[in-house]
Amino acid sequence: MLRGGYVCKEEPNSQSSIKSFEPLTKFEEVQSMETDNTPCGDHRRVPSTNSMQELLMCAVCTFSMYPPIHQCPNGHTLCSNCKQRVQNRCPTCRHDLGNIRCLALERLALSLNLQCRYREFGCQEIFPYFDRPEHEKSCHFRPYDCPYAGEECLISGDIPTLVAHLKHDHKVDMHNGCTFNHRYVKPNPQDVENATWMLTVFNCFGRQFCLHFEAFQIGNSPIYMAFLRFMGTEDEAADFRYSLEVGGNGRKLTWQGIPRSIRDSHRRVRDSQDGLLIQRNLALFFSGGDQKELRLRVTGRIWRDE
Ligand SMILES: [Zn+2]
Ligand SMILES: [Zn+2]
Ligand SMILES: [Zn+2]
Ligand SMILES: [Zn+2]
Numbered sequence: 001m002l003r004g005g006y007v008c009k010e011e012p013n014s015q016s017s018i019k020s021f022e023p024l025t026k027f028e029e030v031q032s033m034e035t036d037n038t039p040c041g042d043h044r045r046v047p048s049t050n051s052m053q054e055l056l057m058c059a060v061c062t063f064s065m066y067p068p069i070h071q072c073p074n075g076h077t078l079c080s081n082c083k084q085r086v087q088n089r090c091p092t093c094r095h096d097l098g099n100i101r102c103l104a105l106e107r108l109a110l111s112l113n114l115q116c117r118y119r120e121f122g123c124q125e126i127f128p129y130f131d132r133p134e135h136e137k138s139c140h141f142r143p144y145d146c147p148y149a150g151e152e153c154l155i156s157g158d159i160p161t162l163v164a165h166l167k168h169d170h171k172v173d174m175h176n177g178c179t180f181n182h183r184y185v186k187p188n189p190q191d192v193e194n195a196t197w198m199l200t201v202f203n204c205f206g207r208q209f210c211l212h213f214e215a216f217q218i219g220n221s222p223i224y225m226a227f228l229r230f231m232g233t234e235d236e237a238a239d240f241r242y243s244l245e246v247g248g249n250g251r252k253l254t255w256q257g258i259p260r261s262i263r264d265s266h267r268r269v270r271d272s273q274d275g276l277l278i279q280r281n282l283a284l285f286f287s288g289g290d291q292k293e294l295r296l297r298v299t300g301r302i303w304r305d306e
Contacts, residue, residue: 049112056109056129058082060091066109066130071102118142121158140233147210147229148172149197149266159231163208166201178204178302184213186294204302207232209242209259212266212275213298224283226298227275229266230259237261244276244300249288253278259302 058065058079065079072078072090088097109129116123116132118141127135136142143156148170155165166172180202197214208231215224226244230237243256255276260269269275278286278296287295 067106069102069105071100072097077102144262147262173200176203180300182298184296222280224278225275228259229262231262234261241305242302246296246298248286251285
């Protein structure tokens with residue numbers, strides 16, 4: 001994803017966020033000129049936005065610097081976070097840091113316009129240096145976090161990447177179709193500690209939906225919950241509806257809802273109880289038998305809202 005072999009980098013993807021003062025149509029030229037293996041600090045007759053951006057990267061943590069930007073008496077710059085951590089010693093030349101602001105760099109930052117770092121995912125937006133981080137936090141094109149609910153997974157990416165990741169790394173079951181019929185069996189229904197959960201992915205209307213099923217506790221009450229998340233944005237999710245039905249032994253519960261985007265964490269959806277909730281007693285009625293085992297059949301359907 002990185003273009004060129006730069007040593008100084010802000011974060012993955014940042015090298016593609018190139019913005020120049022030229023009109024948009026010139027970006028490609030500017031880009032190809034800049035993306036050879038130019039070492040950091042190489043001087044060019046016309047400084048590119050890219051190299052100015054590099055100037056604004058903290059030499060210590062490699063993140064973009066925001067005021068106050070500091071420098072040592074020899075001119076080595078660093079961000080205010082790092083300044084607090086280096087105990088008044090310049091990490092580059094070991095000189096005492098003192099308390100010198102680098103106003104020139106702060107002003108340079110003010111003059112810069114940058115493309116959103118998610119340009120390669122489709123974002124065409126351009127922002128003043130100081131406004132960009134705020135946009136990027138909620139950029140429509142920003143990568144999604146892995147929707148798997150188990151141990152913390154740090155993978156993020158676009159939807160095709162995550163689908164492949166779920167399949168290969170988490171061994172998640174993938175199904176084609178907009179209806180489902182799932183059976184969940186749990187040998188020890190008393191145990192809802194450590195939230196047991198399951199995830200199945202459905203391909204439906206050419207999109208992917210995550211069906212979560214899990215056990216957890218609300219206060220002292222053990223609860224089972226099934227809900228659907230959509231692998232895409234909130235806006236896209238709003239076009240879909242789903243229903244879930246769980247029953248057995250002459251009883252039945254149904255739920256109809258709107259899938260939540262995977263932008264909403266699994267935890268957040270669960271805590272908001274936006275799904276089919278089944279209290280344990282009821283679940284045991286559905287299971288029938290001797291209540292030693294939980295056996296739930298969950299059926300459901302996904303459709304487009306007309
Ligand atoms: Zn830093
Ligand atoms: Zn220094
Ligand atoms: Zn963006
Ligand atoms: Zn993952």
